[in-house]
Amino acid sequence: MPHHPHAPDTTSRTARPRTLLMCRPTYFDVCYSINPWMDPGVPTFPSTAAAQWKHLHDLLVELGHEVRLIQPVPGLPDMVFAANGALVVDGRVLVARFRHAQRQGESPAYEEWFRREGWSDVRTARHVNEGAGDLAWTGDEILAGTGFRTAPEAHAEVAAVFGRPVVSLTLVDPRFYHLDTALTVLARGEIMYYPQAFDDAGRRLLAQRYPDAVLASAADADAFGLNAFSDGRHVVLPHGATGLAAQLRERGYVPIGVELGELLKAGGGPRCCLLDLDRDPAREPLRSRERDLDRETVGSEA
Numbered sequence: 001m002p003h004h005p006h007a008p009d010t011t012s013r014t015a016r017p018r019t020l021l022m023c024r025p026t027y028f029d030v031c032y033s034i035n036p037w038m039d040p041g042v043p044t045f046p047s048t049a050a051a052q053w054k055h056l057h058d059l060l061v062e063l064g065h066e067v068r069l070i071q072p073v074p075g076l077p078d079m080v081f082a083a084n085g086a087l088v089v090d091g092r093v094l095v096a097r098f099r100h101a102q103r104q105g106e107s108p109a110y111e112e113w114f115r116r117e118g119w120s121d122v123r124t125a126r127h128v129n130e131g132a133g134d135l136a137w138t139g140d141e142i143l144a145g146t147g148f149r150t151a152p153e154a155h156a157e158v159a160a161v162f163g164r165p166v167v168s169l170t171l172v173d174p175r176f177y178h179l180d181t182a183l184t185v186l187a188r189g190e191i192m193y194y195p196q197a198f199d200d201a202g203r204r205l206l207a208q209r210y211p212d213a214v215l216a217s218a219a220d221a222d223a224f225g226l227n228a229f230s231d232g233r234h235v236v237l238p239h240g241a242t243g244l245a246a247q248l249r250e251r252g253y254v255p256i257g258v259e260l261g262e263l264l265k266a267g268g269g270p271r272c273c274l275l276d277l278d279r280d281p282a283r284e285p286l287r288s289r290e291r292d293l294d295r296e297t298v299g300s301e302a
């Protein structure tokens, strides 16, 4: 039988445990607006935000991931979105340089965290670059967003720093202002995305490189469904993205819905809360069927 290299493997998906960096939403609030989801006139509820964040945190731990924490800084309400703090590939850290003044104080906090933790290959970006929010390491190449936050010049800088191929993708819909609001890496060579969030050139590139990608509907994209985290088997995504969850299940993934409505008031979802440190904790991958079934029940109740 001819082997199709892009054919999705629907029989056995293996979770790869990760080390993830998160930041508690202690000072989270919406007191300015730098994306269309943010309306400072809408009240936020700190205890709800804390509970939703904790649910996500505990779920990731239960799935076998190691979660590290960075101390939140007063006056930096968006610091809970740790994905934006840096890009880490193969032990090398490129700390973000934020577009907006309101978030620029986060860069030194992340840089200090990495240095204090003993990471030696750490530098801060020269060009505006919002870390893993706009830069997705697929295992083969770095998919890089631009259009709203990360500067196009940053893409060349990222290629030089990491010595990996970088594929530039231009975002065109302000609601999907970071790459991680429009595209998720599911497993090596497998992605899901919302084509309408990209310009024509970006759509063409993605269609050529990932012909078997899962494509999101407008409804799932609006539910922030592309702001998902995949460990190769479990896909943690906003619970409202029911169409995507069904598509993922068909492909052998285990979708797990989470409710993060408070953070969505800032234009953030589960993926935004995580920075993948691209390091495996020394643990066994979770493969037990019972655990997965448990999780599906929790996911559908959430």
Ligand code: ARG
Binding pocket: 034, 035, 038, 078, 081, 083, 084, 103, 132, 133, 134, 178, 180, 181, 266, 267, 268, 269, 271, 272, 273
């Ligand atoms: N309010 C934040 C901002 O506009 C949300 C960031 C969400 N993070 C992400 N990786 N998409 O910068």
